[in-house]
Amino acid sequence: MDLEARAHAEHPEALRLWLRLLTCTQLIERQLRAALREHFDTTLPRFDLMAQLERVPEGLRMSELSRRLMVTGGNVTGLTDQLVAEGLVERIGVEGDRRVWRVRLTEAGQRAFADMAHAHEQWVVQALEALTPREVDTLHRLLGKVKTHVQTLQGVATPEDIA
Amino acid sequence: MDLEARAHAEHPEALRLWLRLLTCTQLIERQLRAALREHFDTTLPRFDLMAQLERVPEGLRMSELSRRLMVTGGNVTGLTDQLVAEGLVERIGVEGDRRVWRVRLTEAGQRAFADMAHAHEQWVVQALEALTPREVDTLHRLLGKVKTHVQTLQGVATPEDIA
DNA sequence: TATTGTTATACTCTATAACTATA
DNA sequence: TATAGTTATAGAGTATAACAATA
Incomplete structure (x- = not known):
């Protein structure tokens, strides 16, 4: 359990931070996947798709x-097909453009x-309970800087990006 | 590009932080995977395996x-097989126990x-360049608290864990 | 011609479980 | 019997590219 081994070199602080970021995310994500599987027989991508829809009642x-x-x-088609088969989401035709679906x-x-x-x-909450509210805030803010910068680097340009 | 949609509910700060953590990690990881593929025709798990070996010249x-x-x-066997086939690592028998290999x-x-x-x-370094050295430090420290706590929750107990 | 969504396919990553060979 | 490693298999998760229907 020490993925944090890729460190060395000229900017060890940056590397160490990245490896720690990766380790934390993997540990938590792994636990969430296992728990979603165990308790709800579902997967993270399916959960994420439903989470998107939950915020937009009219569908996307x-x-x-x-x-x-x-x-x-293609992946969205596959995930949606599964969820439709289980009756959790539905595809609704959009009038005016018969190529398009609203999924809700x-x-x-x-x-x-x-x-x-x-x-x-x-x-x-349990995974993050080691942090004080103030630390949660600080982390959120600093990661916000990282997120914005990386998105700029990758040319994502999403002004409507929330949070 | 806004995975940060799962937020709602009683502890929105914790959720928002987790989703931001996930987004940041995914953005960076995706870029690293693509770059490793493009420039070195390799993958992150293979890189990670080699990174572990690099720190231990006598092998693991x-x-x-x-x-x-x-x-x-089983996965380690597969990754190792690939790297052996390309001449990047080698398996060496350990005297005294013929079941064991040292890989180096x-x-x-x-x-x-x-x-x-x-x-x-x-x-x-480029992905994290939006942060000051002090912020890098703070992030590293706070994520360290998260990591330790989550490992404790999951009963990992790795005293020899470095970094 | 361009766009929306689907289908077909393949590859990476991972886990589980049965297996071989040593100990 | 227990352990180290391998093999076999399956299933997420993702991408690319060709395709159909519609604009």
Whole structure:
């Protein structure tokens, strides 16, 4: 358990920070995946897709889901197909452009998501409970700088990006 | 590009922090994967395996690599096989126990890793260049608290964990 | 012609479990 | 019997590219 081994060289502080960032994220993500699997028989990408829909009751088109989840269109089709088969989301035609779908949570999907989101939140809170509220704030702010910079580097340009 | 959508509920600060942590890590990791692929035709797990070996010239046994990389044994066998086929690492028998191997970098592997590590470091430095040295320090320290706590929760208990 | 979404396919990464060979 | 490592297999998760329908 020490992924933090890639350190060496001229900027050891930056490298060490990156490796610690990666380790923390992996530890928490692994736990969340396992817990979602165990308690709700679902996966993180499916949870994320539902989380996007939960914020937009009227639904999102496939291309918008693809952009927000940062995955290609084919994957969104696959995830959506699964969730439709389970009755958690539905595709609704958009009048005026018959190529486009709005995807939205069904009522069952809303109920299921509420349960999952509640448990998910508790797992996250537990993982981060070593930090004081002030430290949570500081971390959030500093990571915000990193996020903005990296997005600029990668030319993502998402003014409508929230949080 | 806004994975940071799962927020809501009773502890929105913790959730927001987790989602930002995840977004930052994914953005950087994606870029590193793409760059390793493009410039060195390799992958992050292979790079990580070589990074572990670079610190231990005499080599590590398969089980130790498995522990350090946080993946199961079968995966280490597969990664090692690939790297052996390319002449970057070698398996050496251990006298006294014929079940055990020491895996270590070959000379070619050392040279290849030095190149990759140098480029890798520059990519990381660039991703984190929005932070002052002091902020890098703060982030590293706060994430250290998270890491320790999560490892305790998961019962990992790794006193020999470095960094 | 361009765009939206789907299909087909393949590759990386990972886990589990059965297996071989030593101890 | 227990341990070190391997093999076999399966399933996420993701990407690319060709495709159909519609604009």
